Amino acid sequence: MDVAIVGIGIHPFGRTPARSGLQQGAHAARLALQDAGVEWGDMQFAFGGSASAGSADALVNELGLTGIPFINVANGCATGGSSLIAAYNAIKSGQYDVGMVAGFDKHDRGAFNADPKELGIGDWYGEVGLMMTTQFFAMKIQKYMHDYAISHNTLAKVSEKAFINGSKNPNAWRTKPISVDEIIDSTMVSNPLTKFMFCSPAEGGVALILCRADHAKRYTDAPVYLKGATMKSRRFGSFEVFAPSQALQQVDGPTVDASNAAFEMAGVGPRDIDVMQLQDTEVGAEIMHMAENGFCEDGEQEALIQQGATHIGGSMPVNTDGGCLANGEPIGASGLRQVYENVLQLRGQAGDHQVPGDPTLAYTHVYGAPGISAITILQR
Amino acid sequence: MSNQIPIAEGLFSWPAAKPALLASRCKRCGIAAFPVASTCMACSGQDVEIEKLPSRGTLWTWTIQQFMPKTPYKSNETPESFIPYGVGYLELPGGVRVEGRLTENDPHKLQIGMEMDVVFEPYRTEDNGDEVINFFFRPVRSPQ
Numbered sequence: 001m002d003v004a005i006v007g008i009g010i011h012p013f014g015r016t017p018a019r020s021g022l023q024q025g026a027h028a029a030r031l032a033l034q035d036a037g038v039e040w041g042d043m044q045f046a047f048g049g050s051a052s053a054g055s056a057d058a059l060v061n062e063l064g065l066t067g068i069p070f071i072n073v074a075n076g077c078a079t080g081g082s083s084l085i086a087a088y089n090a091i092k093s094g095q096y097d098v099g100m101v102a103g104f105d106k107h108d109r110g111a112f113n114a115d116p117k118e119l120g121i122g123d124w125y126g127e128v129g130l131m132m133t134t135q136f137f138a139m140k141i142q143k144y145m146h147d148y149a150i151s152h153n154t155l156a157k158v159s160e161k162a163f164i165n166g167s168k169n170p171n172a173w174r175t176k177p178i179s180v181d182e183i184i185d186s187t188m189v190s191n192p193l194t195k196f197m198f199c200s201p202a203e204g205g206v207a208l209i210l211c212r213a214d215h216a217k218r219y220t221d222a223p224v225y226l227k228g229a230t231m232k233s234r235r236f237g238s239f240e241v242f243a244p245s246q247a248l249q250q251v252d253g254p255t256v257d258a259s260n261a262a263f264e265m266a267g268v269g270p271r272d273i274d275v276m277q278l279q280d281t282e283v284g285a286e287i288m289h290m291a292e293n294g295f296c297e298d299g300e301q302e303a304l305i306q307q308g309a310t311h312i313g314g315s316m317p318v319n320t321d322g323g324c325l326a327n328g329e330p331i332g333a334s335g336l337r338q339v340y341e342n343v344l345q346l347r348g349q350a351g352d353h354q355v356p357g358d359p360t361l362a363y364t365h366v367y368g369a370p371g372i373s374a375i376t377i378l379q380r
Numbered sequence: 381m382s383n384q385i386p387i388a389e390g391l392f393s394w395p396a397a398k399p400a401l402l403a404s405r406c407k408r409c410g411i412a413a414f415p416v417a418s419t420c421m422a423c424s425g426q427d428v429e430i431e432k433l434p435s436r437g438t439l440w441t442w443t444i445q446q447f448m449p450k451t452p453y454k455s456n457e458t459p460e461s462f463i464p465y466g467v468g469y470l471e472l473p474g475g476v477r478v479e480g481r482l483t484e485n486d487p488h489k490l491q492i493g494m495e496m497d498v499v500f501e502p503y504r505t506e507d508n509g510d511e512v513i514n515f516f517f518r519p520v521r522s523p524q
Contacts, residue, residue: 130479189446190443244415
């Protein structure tokens with residue numbers, strides 16, 4: 001039994017002082033129900049996640065107390081992907097016919113301040129100033145630039161593209177294009193990455209309605225099928241965020257593992273993908289994730305990005321809605337935003353950020369602490 | 381003279397004439413880990429022995445932390461007195477790559493592959509006057 005996505009809803013990302021994170025989640029949930037032509041009372045189950053805006057299952061207070069099982073998922077940046085996998089399996093197993101996946105969040109301004117203890121690391125690690133995701137991403141791209149000759153200009157071009165795409169997306173946070181020079185000259189945060197090369201914690205909500213594929217046409221003329229959904233944690237030897245040490249012998253990270261598993265599950269390869277949303281918490285991540293997900297060889301990004309291949313009209317459009325860079329990262333909602341965008345793309349409803357050529361296969365990827373990755377492959 | 385205490389017990393030998401970072405090495409698979417752990421992350425083995433890591437290695441990658449981190453960062457600095465600091469992974473031959481602060485914060489004086497020594501220096505002073513010692517990586521010489 002295949003699984004289809006038959007309804008999608010989003011609350012605009014960015015800052016919405018008048019609404020709590022929960023209310024943003026409820027807004028997205030109502031739109032998703034409306035999109036599928038169903039009522040909350042039709043939902044047989046729900047999975048949801050929120051990192052900083054309360055329990056996802058508090059959504060029932062907004063949507064109605066119907067008695068369904070609503071399970072909270074907490075998996076860092078992979079929360080949305082993990083919720084989706086849980087829902088996929090719930091339907092695939094035959095237990096349920098139709099249900100909801102929801103994610104929302106509302107974070108304070110500024111970088112996340114993680115607690116080492118929650119990850120089993122000593123207090124000293126945070127006290128001396130190593131408990132910073134920004135440092136990891138900076139050090140990973142620093143090494144990658146050294147090994148594969150990626151230029152600073154290419155780093156900036158990733159942000160430039162993100163803000164251009166954001167300007168075409170009415171639900172994005174950052175909607176004003178910023179020049180390459182302005183990006184390079186903005187405040188240095190963690191060398192080589194400047195302020196405009198990082199995404200920020202933000203707010204937003206996304207909800208999806210999933211059902212058995214053979215019921216999909218009851219809800220929509222344009223179902224999108226979940227052909228692959230995988231999540232992996234790190235193996236020994238991969239270079240990960242919040243690691244006081246790493247092994248001398250390096251192995252592939254969880255992105256590579258989750259990506260390989262997703263392609264195998266879907267029975268397709270990287271060359272078949274028409275549009276991709278890759279975790280871009282900063283520009284280096286997008287560059288490295290292009291190769292880690294199999295879309296190019298290490299080092300090819302320099303030419304691809306300089307040639308504009310990752311733009312909406314390019315040969316491999318990446319982060320067509322502006323990605324995390326233009327939308328910010330509300331952790332609970334971020335991975336589902338990628339899926340929302342891909343459903344729009346596959347339905348041909350993405351408006352100014354629609355990729356040309358009637359895309360049929362779309363790919364999402366998230367990466368997060370302490371070394372996890374989740375992938376989805378969607379097909380119309 | 382003020383009392384000097386390590387930032388965490390068991391992270392490095394202290395007090396010692398020649399302090400060193402401490403690692404655990406798995407007796408089953410031979411993989412070293414820092415900080416010392418009772419279980420081997422490589423093979424799940426639980427029989428480990430503690431050893432001193434080498435005091436010199438090569439810089440694997442680095443960055444400069446340009447703004448003052450929020451809590452749990454704990455130094456004697458204020459946002460006004462904060463000085464950007466280098467962070468890097470030092471590859472210690474035969475051991476592991478250890479993440480730590482660098483004594484150097486000038487990006488022009490840091491290069492991947494440069495040699496660095498592990499040094500132990502005061503990091504902050506507690507209210508009772510105790511000096512808290514942390515490990516740092518210091519360039520052996522300036523890059524050409």
